[in-house]
Amino acid sequence: MLHIAILIPFLWAALIPLMRVLPRIHPGWAVLPVPVALFAYFISRMPQISSGETLAVTIPWMPGLGIDLSLVLDGWSLLFALLITGIGAFVVWYSMFYMGKTSNSIHNFYIYLLMFMGAMLGVVLSDNMMVLYAFWELTSVASFLLIAFWYRRERSRYGALKSMLITVFGGLAMFAGFNLLYTMTGTYSIREVAAQAGGLTDHPLFLPAMILVLLGAFTKSAQFPFHIWLPDAMEAPTPVSAYLHSATMVKAGLYLVARMSPIFAGAAxxxxxxxxxxxxxxxxxxxxxxxxxxxxxxxxxxxxxxxxxxxxxxxxxxxxxxxxxxxxxxxxxxxxxxxxxxxxxxxxxxxxxxxxxxxxxxxxxxxxxxxxxxxxxxxxxxxxxxxxxxxxxxxxxxxxxxxxxxxxxxxxxxxxxxxxxxxxxxxxxxxxxxxxxxxxxxxxxxxxxxxxxxxxxxxxxxxxxxxxxxxxxxxxxxxxxxxxxxxxxxxxxxxxxxxxxxxxxxxxxxxxxxxxxxxxxxxxxxxxxxxxxxxxxxxxxxxxxxxxRFRVLDREWSGRDTLNRLYNGGLSLLENGGRRTTDLYMTGSVRHYLIYIFLFLIAALGGTLLLSPDITFGMEDYAPITFYEVVLVIVMLAASAAVPFARSRVNAILFTGAAGYMVTALFLIFRAPDLALTQMIVETVSVILFLLCFKFLPKLKWEKEKPTFKWTNLIVAGGVGVTMTLIALAAMGSSPFEPISNYFLNESYELAGGKNVVNVILVDFRGFDTLFEIMVLGVASLGIYGLIKLGVKTTPEDEAANKAASHRLGFPLVSNDVILRTMSRVIVLIIISFSLYLFFAGHNNPGGGFIAALMTAAALSLLAVSFGMDTIRRVIRVDYRLMTAVGLSIAILTGAGSFLFDAPFLSQAFDYFYLPILGKTELATAVLFDLGVYLAVVGVVMNIIFTIKGED
Structure with missing residues (x-):
């Protein structure tokens, strides 16, 4: 129940926006039951706790890192839980009459308030130091939003930033102290560290850990000289001050000092x-x-x-x-x-x-x-x-x-x-x-x-x-x-x-x-x-x-060396210094940025490879090179070499696609159908995206001026090529570990019920990687949407230029070819049917959600080229940004569903069932995760295509 108590405020906060459809009802009435119910729950635990009992619950999270959602309710945490929920109930009631409904953002106020309440409960109930730190910083974020609630006021913004900078600085120091304690004890559990406290006093890391933890406590509880953020935080609405700055957040530092006392109290x-x-x-x-x-x-x-x-x-x-x-x-x-x-x-x-x-x-x-x-x-x-x-x-x-x-x-x-x-x-x-x-x-x-x-x-x-x-x-x-x-x-x-x-x-x-x-x-x-x-x-x-009558008591000091002046001066110094430093390397040239990145890569990786005595580059175990591989590599190199010498952007795009398709052929020769399918579809969609982006692509130097040879480019390009070649050779010649591929090959069917090792890795063994990848894709698509919609304003002259660019391609982006339109109707059905097959067959055969999504996106792209974006938009009424969000939600909820079975996040399960007609059939929860991947990737690709074309 303790983890539910923490979760309730966050879940309730997610529902508050729905209250906007009920303008006559103050959202505070919907929020008030949350602290009241939680207060009732915690006060019902008082008889147990007062008798000396301790309630504890542990939910595995990242056991390999020693991080679990370990919650403890003892007398000290119960006291704070009662303050957080009890005072919270009073504040919610008071805020309804103090703030009324005059503010258009009153719903946001209660979202922030509930988020803060949940974060504070997380702080006082957490036994794991890393989980405590996460909630600790979340209180700083929530308090920042609450202090800056009236964000149009300069003093509100100043006070919010000041409080966040100081408390987050302390939080980072506390984080370092927690890790030092882990280094000394091998555990993040506060109770387990306290059990070893007797042998820690003489450890050389004991005093640094103590000071770092106290920095976190002192900044949060506004102790001298870190107190300067609290007076400026009074720009927050009065209910916020009554809640955060009298009863809860400022007492988090006191809570931490008392909680860590069994560990440090024996030291002078x-x-x-x-x-x-x-x-x-x-x-x-x-x-x-x-x-x-x-x-x-x-x-x-x-x-x-x-x-x-x-x-x-x-x-x-x-x-x-x-x-x-x-x-x-x-x-x-x-x-x-x-x-x-x-x-x-x-x-x-x-x-x-x-x-x-x-x-x-x-x-x-x-x-x-x-x-x-x-x-x-x-x-x-x-x-x-x-x-x-x-x-x-x-x-x-x-x-x-x-x-x-x-x-x-x-x-x-x-x-x-x-x-x-x-x-x-x-x-x-x-x-x-x-x-x-x-x-x-x-x-x-x-x-x-x-x-x-x-x-x-x-x-x-x-x-x-x-x-x-x-x-x-x-x-x-x-x-x-x-x-x-x-x-x-x-x-x-x-x-x-x-x-x-x-x-x-x-x-x-x-x-x-x-x-x-x-x-x-x-x-x-x-x-x-x-x-x-x-x-x-x-x-x-x-x-x-x-x-x-006493001047020293009746007036503020006007000296120039006050702590607030030091803070303002230090912040100004950091901003100005950072701006000057940034201006030295942020030149606005993409070429310069690539040079920085590649030079660092060459120095870091190349230097490590050459200077490390344990790395060798043996080639005796490599397989023989066949004739077909030589031909494909030669074609791929020729296509790649032709790109910088292309006389037009269309040719450069086609040469790039040709190099990619040669990689697809190499995957086929190496018997990697999953990779070949993915590469082929990615190249197809990429070529379409390049053509759609044609109006945004810069002109080639051949089209503007006579190109000049740059030795810098040759050196950097050659250095990167040599470095990557050495990495490939070193990976085969001197790996100190057994190949992990053997584990996947041996266990994918037994542990995950899948014969397609690649798909099993993506949705089960390395599900975290896949989840983060689709999140990155989603963020990237939203970034593209924001950049184009906010940064590019289309004028009639631009439209005329776009049409001219379309004709320069040799064909319009909206085809009027009757044969293409007729054939595409059949081809698209075949592609989508095949993509569905790949989706459902991917666990045991080549395929999977990612490949199926790319193939579906390719089919939709073909329709767009054949019938035009407007037609597709009218026929297929889908909000692709919403589709991306739904896909991400399904993937996350599938991973979180493992909590119901007391299993770590993203744990998958499978079993065999006898179904009518189908007989013995395997059902795996991984298919739900794959569905999220499918929807997210389709949404990302189509959102990018429609955004670039200017149809969304």
């Missing part, structure tokens, strides 16, 4: 890097937040601050890994419990506050604190939501934020006695930084609520007269912020249900929820933590009342 570097980075981010974010005048910018920096707080707790919690005594482990492990609890609280109060800011913006037309004020009486419900959310964020009672903040202070007080690293008095710095940051947290929380809702109303500075929002807008933040009160009064219930199991999963090593339970309650007596809180309130109130 992990403790210091994670703890100090978190505390610096906490302080920096809170300090910057009080200097913002835009409400969403204030929330952005407050989010950075709170993410730093949780990150520091995860780092300090790793101190427990240095001890074996249960009391010491519990003493320092309290920080991990505090991190989990505050993670939940932050999602609750920050999600509701983002929604409040959206309501204020929606009802007043501004988020500028300098223009706001006095909204308490006009928007009382919104004020109460903001008050509860802000006080919880500030850590004030009686809200749940107070409880997790007190646990944060307790962890900071406890860490002073951490002596495993012999840091001494330096440990006192940590609680001091934490306390100072908490003061700023209190200040920006007060600014948020009282600068917006207190004071006098400034109607003259507002775009619209403010009033209370609708029930639809208020429902989501009211329900969400209510949890800040509910969790405050039932913290132990929440702990037993969710926090304990999440903490146990982070600790790893067989830790049970019972062993990590911490009782959470309000009154602990007159503890140092309480005095720290009282100090925060007193100093915070004083600072809130006077901070506008």
């Amino acid at each position: 570097e992990w403790f210091w890097i994670v703890s100090l980075t978190g505390l610096i981010t906490l302080f920096y974010g809170s300090f910057k937040a009080i200097r913002q005048t835009d409400l969403k910018a204030l929330l952005a920096y407050s989010t950075i601050s709170q993410l730093g707080l949780i990150m520091s707790l995860l780092g300090i919690g790793s101190a427990a890994a240095f001890y074996t005594d249960p009391a010491q482990v519990a003493f320092f492990g309290l920080a991990t419990t505090a991190a989990v609890f505050h993670l939940i609280n932050h999602a609750v109060f920050k999600g509701s506050l983002f929604m409040v800011v959206g309501i204020v913006d929606h009802e007043t037309g501004t988020r500028d604190l300098r223009r706001l004020g006095g909204l308490m009486k006009l928007m009382p419900v919104t004020f109460v939501i903001a008050l509860i959310g802000s006080f919880s964020m500030a850590g004030l009672p009686p809200f749940s934020g107070f409880l997790s903040k007190e646990m944060f202070f307790t962890a900071m007080v406890n860490i002073r006695s951490f002596d495993a690293l012999h840091a001494g008095s330096w440990m006192l710095v940590l609680p001091i930084i934490a306390w100072m940051a908490s003061v700023f947290t209190f200040v920006y929380s007060m600014i948020l609520v009282f600068k917006t809702f207190g004071g006098k109303v400034k109607n003259d500075q507002l775009d619209k007269l403010p009033h209370e929002a609708s029930i639809g807008l208020l429902a989501a933040p009211v329900l969400l912020v209510s949890l800040a009160l509910i969790f405050a009064f039932i913290p132990d219930t929440l702990s037993y249900a969710l926090i304990d199991s999440a903490t146990a999963a982070i600790r790893g090593g067989g830790t049970t929820p019972e062993s990590v339970h911490v009782s959470i309650y309000f009154w602990h007596g007159w503890t140092p933590e309480l005095w720290m809180t009282i100090g925060v309130v007193l100093v915070g109130l004083l600072l809130y009342l006077t901070y506008t």
